[in-house]
Amino acid sequence: MKSLQSIIENHPFFKGLEPRFLELVTGCASNVRFEAGQPIFRQGDEANQFYLIRQGKVALEVCPPNCEPIVVQTTSDGEILGWAWIVPPYHYHCDAIATELTRAIQFDGQCLRKKCQEDHSLGYTMLSRLLPVIGQTMEATQLQLTDVYGNRS
Amino acid sequence: MSNNVHDPMVPQIYEVTKRIRETHDSFSLYLESKSNSVISNFGPGQFNMIYAFGVGEVPISISGQVEKFGHLIHTIRNVGTVTSALNALKKGHKLGLRGPFGSSWPIEKCKKQDVVLIAGGIGLAPLRPAIYALLKERDQFGEIAVLYGARHPTDLLFTKEFENWRGKYGVQVKVTVDTADREWKGNVGVVTTLVPRVSFDPNNTIAMICGPEIMMKFSVLSLKQSGMSEENIFITMERNMKCAIGFCGHCQFGPAFVCKDGPVFSYNNIKPFFETRDF
Numbered sequence: 001m002k003s004l005q006s007i008i009e010n011h012p013f014f015k016g017l018e019p020r021f022l023e024l025v026t027g028c029a030s031n032v033r034f035e036a037g038q039p040i041f042r043q044g045d046e047a048n049q050f051y052l053i054r055q056g057k058v059a060l061e062v063c064p065p066n067c068e069p070i071v072v073q074t075t076s077d078g079e080i081l082g083w084a085w086i087v088p089p090y091h092y093h094c095d096a097i098a099t100e101l102t103r104a105i106q107f108d109g110q111c112l113r114k115k116c117q118e119d120h121s122l123g124y125t126m127l128s129r130l131l132p133v134i135g136q137t138m139e140a141t142q143l144q145l146t147d148v149y150g151n152r153s
Numbered sequence: 154m155s156n157n158v159h160d161p162m163v164p165q166i167y168e169v170t171k172r173i174r175e176t177h178d179s180f181s182l183y184l185e186s187k188s189n190s191v192i193s194n195f196g197p198g199q200f201n202m203i204y205a206f207g208v209g210e211v212p213i214s215i216s217g218q219v220e221k222f223g224h225l226i227h228t229i230r231n232v233g234t235v236t237s238a239l240n241a242l243k244k245g246h247k248l249g250l251r252g253p254f255g256s257s258w259p260i261e262k263c264k265k266q267d268v269v270l271i272a273g274g275i276g277l278a279p280l281r282p283a284i285y286a287l288l289k290e291r292d293q294f295g296e297i298a299v300l301y302g303a304r305h306p307t308d309l310l311f312t313k314e315f316e317n318w319r320g321k322y323g324v325q326v327k328v329t330v331d332t333a334d335r336e337w338k339g340n341v342g343v344v345t346t347l348v349p350r351v352s353f354d355p356n357n358t359i360a361m362i363c364g365p366e367i368m369m370k371f372s373v374l375s376l377k378q379s380g381m382s383e384e385n386i387f388i389t390m391e392r393n394m395k396c397a398i399g400f401c402g403h404c405q406f407g408p409a410f411v412c413k414d415g416p417v418f419s420y421n422n423i424k425p426f427f428e429t430r431d432f
Contacts, residue, residue, distance in 0.1 A: 069334070074329075
């Protein structure tokens, strides 16, 4: 059976992480699983968790007033879920629901934040790994907003 | 290529033998030649000029393989006057057809290499003959990945073929849509998010992309981020094609005519124009 540390070390998000940082982040981590259809967090909830998806699929939904929820993104194996734990005011921006059996590593956001405050090198490392993911999400959102498939012959 | 020497500006008569509704706004026409001069062969990626009598002519990529001599398949999105007239055609109706025109996907170049095909929306139609060509000689190629994005699950083309491609030929088929409701259990997000989710050797891969230009632009970026070099990326361009033989200049794109030098281009060759705003 793989140790928690080995799973974290081999997840693409933490690939190549310095051993001392690996030890620090592992201290905030635990194994979790979500059944298909199980909510993981809701828009507006305190963002106290951050997840590495090991296996499965999670839908990120927005709920316009008086409308059915719209899935705007899915995240799956080898990807991450949630970045609001590091950005004040630490609230989630959408709903997350497992669409199939999902296994993940859950990090306690408060624990991680505390360690990032105490060790700014860890904080910088975390941000430099999170920012490309946030940037890619923003680029993807721009592309979605342009509705590229809408009017092409 | 036509069997007989034929004036490329004169349409040949084809009859609709079958019409399939593919999505809410796209359809496939199965065509059979009614003249002596028939298209017996074409390259994947080539297009024909299809003439709806009394309405007009549009360039449409060939979307299926030639199964029988003189037969063709075209998948069309109903977005304008001519495509609307073509949409109204039923079995037994006739249309005019000139072609095939333009360049093809580089299937020979793909041998002994991995192949990544990225399609957006109706863009899967021009890529389908390339997929068929790859599957016909499956053992000649390494990994094959088909990454397909559309606006909504109801806009996806040829979905019944995906399981066959996966199961029988070991193709990595990944599909995503821009938005969906909870009924959709697949991926949601732009097609570029699928690139890191498939396995291929970026140093030994040919990529073919077909879709809206902005989608192709981001797909190229994503492939380059994965380590691919530009000379191994091929894209297909769409412009206002009229004569289809490089005379009229309507489809001029920099120094090239899309109808004659394209529609399939090596990204390297058109990069300066592709990245120029308003070009």
